[in-house]
Amino acid sequence: MLNASLNELSAALAQKKISSAELTQLFLDRTSRLNGALNAFITVDAEKSLAQALAADERIAKGDAKPLTGIPVAHKDIFVTKGWRTTCGSKMLSNFVSPYDAHVIERFNAAGAVILGKTNMDEFAMGSSSETSFYGPVKNPWGPAYVPGGSSGGSTAAIAARMAPAATGTDTGGSIRQPAALSGVSGLKPTYGLVSRYGMIAFASSLDQGGPIAKSAEDLALLLNVMAGFDERDSTSVERAAEDYRRELDRPLAGLRVGVPKEHFGGGLAAEVGKAIEAALAQLEKLGAKRVPVNLPSSGLSVPAYYVIAPAEASSNLSRFDGVRYGHRAKEYRDLADMYFRTRAEGFGAEVRRRILIGTYVLSHGYYDAYYLKAQKIRRLIADDFVAAFKQCDLIVGPTAPTVAFKIGAKAADPVQMYLNDIYTIPANLAGLPAMSIPCGFGKDDLPVGLHIVGNYFSEARMLNLAHQYQKATDWHQREPGGIRP
Amino acid sequence: MPLSLDEVRRIAQLARIGVSDAEARTVLVQLNDIFELIGRMQKVDTEGVEPMSHGQDLKLRLRDDAVTERDQREGFQSLAPQVEQGLYLVPKVIE
Numbered sequence: 325m326l327n328a329s330l331n332e333l334s335a336a337l338a339q340k341k342i343s344s345a346e347l348t349q350l351f352l353d354r355t356s357r358l359n360g361a362l363n364a365f366i367t368v369d370a371e372k373s374l375a376q377a378l379a380a381d382e383r384i385a386k387g388d389a390k391p392l393t394g395i396p397v398a399h400k401d402i403f404v405t406k407g408w409r410t411t412c413g414s415k416m417l418s419n420f421v422s423p424y425d426a427h428v429i430e431r432f433n434a435a436g437a438v439i440l441g442k443t444n445m446d447e448f449a450m451g452s453s454s455e456t457s458f459y460g461p462v463k464n465p466w467g468p469a470y471v472p473g474g475s476s477g478g479s480t481a482a483i484a485a486r487m488a489p490a491a492t493g494t495d496t497g498g499s500i501r502q503p504a505a506l507s508g509v510s511g512l513k514p515t516y517g518l519v520s521r522y523g524m525i526a527f528a529s530s531l532d533q534g535g536p537i538a539k540s541a542e543d544l545a546l547l548l549n550v551m552a553g554f555d556e557r558d559s560t561s562v563e564r565a566a567e568d569y570r571r572e573l574d575r576p577l578a579g580l581r582v583g584v585p586k587e588h589f590g591g592g593l594a595a596e597v598g599k600a601i602e603a604a605l606a607q608l609e610k611l612g613a614k615r616v617p618v619n620l621p622s623s624g625l626s627v628p629a630y631y632v633i634a635p636a637e638a639s640s641n642l643s644r645f646d647g648v649r650y651g652h653r654a655k656e657y658r659d660l661a662d663m664y665f666r667t668r669a670e671g672f673g674a675e676v677r678r679r680i681l682i683g684t685y686v687l688s689h690g691y692y693d694a695y696y697l698k699a700q701k702i703r704r705l706i707a708d709d710f711v712a713a714f715k716q717c718d719l720i721v722g723p724t725a726p727t728v729a730f731k732i733g734a735k736a737a738d739p740v741q742m743y744l745n746d747i748y749t750i751p752a753n754l755a756g757l758p759a760m761s762i763p764c765g766f767g768k769d770d771l772p773v774g775l776h777i778v779g780n781y782f783s784e785a786r787m788l789n790l791a792h793q794y795q796k797a798t799d800w801h802q803r804e805p806g807g808i809r810p
Numbered sequence: 811m812p813l814s815l816d817e818v819r820r821i822a823q824l825a826r827i828g829v830s831d832a833e834a835r836t837v838l839v840q841l842n843d844i845f846e847l848i849g850r851m852q853k854v855d856t857e858g859v860e861p862m863s864h865g866q867d868l869k870l871r872l873r874d875d876a877v878t879e880r881d882q883r884e885g886f887q888s889l890a891p892q893v894e895q896g897l898y899l900v901p902k903v904i905e
Contacts, residue, residue: 419889420889421889423882423885423886423888423889424882516865516866517865517866517868530863530864530865531865556871556873559870559871560864560866560868562866562868622854624850625850625851625854627847628847628848628849628850628851629851631844631847631848632848632851639825643826646826647891648890648891648898648900649886649889649890649898650886650889650890651889651891653891653892657901658901659901659902659903660900660901660902660903661826662901663900663901664826665826665827665828666828668825668826668827668828669827669828669829672827677827677829677837678837678840678841678844680825680827681818681821681822681825681827681837681841682841682844684821684824684825685813685817685821685841688821688824694852695848697861698851698852698856699851700861700862700863701856701859701860701861701862702851702854702856703861703862704859704860704861704862705854705856705859707862707865738843739840739843739844740843740844740846740847743844743847753865754862754865755865756864756865756866757865
């Protein structure tokens with residue numbers, strides 16, 4: 325059951341081979357056994373999960389089940405969840421029990437899925453290693469000395485360690501895809517606007533996008549069917565007819581034009597990662613895809629532009645944390661201003677404070693044109709690169725991250741080195757394009773490598789098609805970390 | 811152009827984040843590293859490029875001017891550090 329696909333779990337539930345309560349208990353037991361070592365979950369509440377599982381069992385008995393009814397799903401602790409503590413990995417929200425559900429949570433509840441718990445993450449999703457959490461770093465199931473990537477590292481570690489069959493994440497600059505790559509699981513960031521941001525605690529609103537994390541592309545398609553959809557409470561939610569993201573899974577890849585950007589195979593790429601990606605490209609060619617060289621000449625500027633735009637938006641979004649309406653408030657203060665200063669100094673960790681300071685600076689009087697406006701122009705150049713590339717190819721494929729997982733603490737003191745982890749993932753966020761990562765091999769110390777797939781706007785079904793066909797021909801996505809077997 | 815310690819203090823003031831002198835010195839070094847990275851943008855000619863503020867060309871939606879939220883004041887205020895008679899309390903601002 326721990327290795328079963330979502331379809332298999334759904335069938336087992338429908339055939340009464342297992343109840344949702346039993347299935348939920350199975351994953352809760354595994355979580356309580358492994359979480360001490362991996363720290364993938366911030367909050368687990370067995371009583372709440374089992375109550376939902378019993379309700380799902382009733383629904384199944386009544387013949388009212390949908391594909392995800394009774395299946396436990398772990399949610400990144402950035403999605404506010406009614407009655408559950410929702411911390412966003414921060415001390416600032418350590419006492420925040422949400423009075424309402426995020427749209428994504430509503431969707432999973434309506435589908436009859438069970439909330440398995442809230443997963444650990446970089447504080448306010450700011451990080452690429454899941455080390456900046458107030459609740460301690462997440463450990464990579466493939467090697468506890470290594471980071472799982474971030475910011476959705478709790479969700480990807482939970483999937484890798486088989487503590488959950490499915491999970492949610494969010495991706496502002498790579499926060500679903502980079503940890504999926506480093507943890508050896510599959511993760512998808514949809515086209516901007518496809519999944520509602522309502523109740524998803526805001527980091528950089530023009531970039532933030534929620535998406536699914538699972539063991540396979542087939543599972544991702546099923547999860548995206550539940551997560552995607554118009555929501556009038558998100559002003560940038562896209563109004564589109566509902567799609568079945570599974571519809572192209574079985575299409576042959578013959579004739580598919582796979583674009584390979586030479587800029588993503590340059591100096592910073594570890595040789596072992598490049599080797600695994602080359603092997604994956606050869607496999608795709610064997611499946612009938614046609615390899616097309618493409619150029620993304622401005623993609624090298626994505627990290628600099630991102631570190632203006634994302635902190636600028638964050639400095640505005642995070643101004644709401646002032647110790648007045650919710651969250652942490654400093655115990656002692658002289659006056660109102662002092663209360664703000666102390667509350668925010670105490671409630672935010674070092675990386676969050678640093679990004680707020682960057683954002684405040686680039687938006688301040690006299691610097692706006694030199695930084696913010698300039699970054700917005702670079703953003704246009706990066707988006708235009710993709711417009712040109714997608715005239716020559718259907719999907720773009722390359723490495724998700726330049727290296728395999730690094731050691732916990734290795735980059736914590738050097739923000740610039742940490743930021744460069746997202747060099748291949750950030751361009752899709754800036755352009756608003758869908759992108760995903762799937763396992764495609766191993767590098768040094770048997771650590772996983774991720775294959776990055778970028779599609780044109782709303783081409784999720786085609787991306788999942790490529791990923792599924794690749795996963796039918798290979799078994800990288802079925803490998804599980806050896807050290808954590810029960 | 812590197813930032814100065816005074817600028818770090820001024821930014822922190824604008825952001826309403828308290829920083830000690832020792833922290834300001836650490837942050838100064840890190841911010842200067844980050845702005846060196848960001849500075850790579852300046853080498854690119856972007857004359858005439860239309861700034862892009864968003865990944866999608868969306869129009870803002872309009873809706874009927876109707877009440878869509880229900881009253882949840884009690885639930886929301888139960889999360890606040892300090893409330894009294896339905897009001898959020900902050901330290902005295904006017905003498």
